[in-house]
Amino acid sequence: MPIKKPTAVPFIQSLDRGLVILQSVARSKQPISLGELADLLQIDRSSAFRLAQTLRRRGFLACPAGRKDYILGPAMWTLSHQYDWSNMLVRVAHEQLKLIANELNETAHLAVREGKNALFIDSANANHVISVAGQTGELVPLYCTAHGKALLADADEKELKSQFGIGPLTKHTPSTISTVKALTVECKEIHARGYATDEAEYNPGMRCVAAPIRLEDGSIVGSIGISAPEARFPKEHYAKYAKKISMAAREIGLQLSMAEPKE
Template structure:
């Protein structure tokens, strides 16, 4: 006999309002009232009242001279006031700790900060020789496993927008030096699900990291481990990357809307 799934109570009008916000936020163009009506499965007057309520509170806006919708200033204000990196640390720390303890190597959690990856949490290994990266440290996106994992979904045009047309700074003999090469590396990362750093930023250090994705596919961070090359051999990449990807997946699931809630709000 199939197990009965408990029904989670929710407020339909609030659910529909949040659905509108998600739709407008993920659309590249202003969203029309007709599109909102079709999305929600309600008549235009009901969709209009919901959208106007959000507009009244500043969560939606209408471009000058138009009647369709874009996000309002209240979204920007809230996002500026909230410390997203602190939220990610709270959600991910136990998984980060488990990863470091499982492999007995230094583990880092990172987010993108301009052209750099910012370590927002770290758990160190119990070795005499450990990687010295600390929370709060900025490292180059293109020369580190964490940074490349954060760039995984970008194409050559987007990478040029970030780094410009000049050659990339060389840190070691294995550093990626051009945007086309970095773009090819991003394709490999998307295919494999993880990024590597074979002494590309620091001599004698190897790293592996995976992007943390929401259930929408959006990358919100990266997690991985770093170790001296004398201890982290190339043949360890398959086993280490498997654990890193599993850890990233767990964190993504913790950050995402559950399938049960998604199904009930459909």
């Protein structure tokens, strides 16, 4: 029996081109001209103009005052603020969260950035009699928790000073990072290795490890990790646990990025 070739996924070309325009304008640091859009789509200027003007009519594109090139319009802002992104992240990540909790038999958490804090938006509990309770809805400081530091992984000293000021950071335990300079060094290390740790920096007697969840463009949208008492989480387990958590974070990021289906 001959092997059937996979059926190509059908799509609407004009809609696809419109979405390419939106992605390109969103990623550009400068307004994009009509000529650049035409070159990008490999179509004539009149066709590019009709597509751009349709998006502009619906508020997805706009032209800066006195100019004819394009930036994102107010409809994009409105949609992004109407949609509950945290809820979407929970739906996409929950299965990975349960897998981590079951495989490592420790409480796993999912977090997003909320001002100067990390907000736990979902959790999966371990089977231990003594386990770390899932604190969904709890806010914890960014600078002294594994989840918080994972969310700060790309921040430089300038960004951190803007966020926390130049004064000392509040110490919660003897091991809490207390200066922006030390936090800057920590963030560089987290960025390089791909995960953050918490050596009883916020809660005495607890160890945590978390990895940033990144979209296809590298931006961080959340963090996933586990917490456990020091007695059950020796330092030598960091590398093993971090590997599994980082793999889960990458899988969530891929799902969130909605990669184009293969034919």
